[in-house]
Amino acid sequence: MSAPLLPDETDLAILRALQADATRSTPALGRELGLSQPAVWRRIRRLDEAGILAGRKLDLDLEALGFGVTVFLGVKLGARGRVSLDDFERAITAIPEVQTVEHVLGLYDYRLRVVARDLADFERVLRRRVLTLPGVGNVEANVLLSEERLAGPL
Template sequence: MPDSTDRRILRQLLAEPEASNAALAERAGVTTAALWRRLERMREAGVLRGVQARIDWRAMGWAVEVSLRVTLDKTNPRAFDEFLAALRQVPEVIEIQSFLGSVDWRASVIARDMAHWQQVYRDRILTLPHIAELDALMLVATIKDSGELAL
């Protein structure tokens, strides 16, 4: 379990993930060697799962983002596996999540514009197998997207 120093390091890492280890160590109040050891220990414990780039799809020309909520026809025992395999083949799908409850799957889909979205929806989404219910929610604004908790 991370202690107060680990949480301080994590706060600094979240605030500026591209900072050097020396800068992170200074802001967290530890030596560079201690920072490295603590980061390595948190990686081994699964607290840190890696560092990843976050792409702003809108800046890359993908202006439309839609959240799909899907409920499957569960009368087919292979419905989940077949649906997931087909959904993974849609290149515009950037995130897939599975749920317990009335919604089985949620997927984030991006498109260049509304015409592209209509094509993806008609040709790739509506042809997915075993869909009983499908709800498409168009993203208007992202209010919070930090993934942070109070450390």
């Protein structure tokens, strides 16, 4: 069994550049980092094969798409014995407005990020979709006022 890949400073520079803009070409990255295009491509492929690149995603401007409200929900399951965590996770991830589902330790069992067109739309999602799921006990909502995107340290 081989040792896990530990990224060096060049790998970290490539990862930071891709985090900022994953659409940049390998020649552009190479010019920026002082590497050849094949060297950048080999390093990206190695990082991908090692599982360090967990995927590629497109960030959408939710407000431009008509989703003006983001709410974080803390969900405490009420009937632990009656509904399994897998059943709850399967049901909650089927709701399209629920963007993220995080199983957490603390006051709540789950933290959800929910988007809606406006507060009335959020109330509809909450009442008709979230609160009707089996096992849902206590729910706390926090409306997002603003968001600052800070890149995490590598």
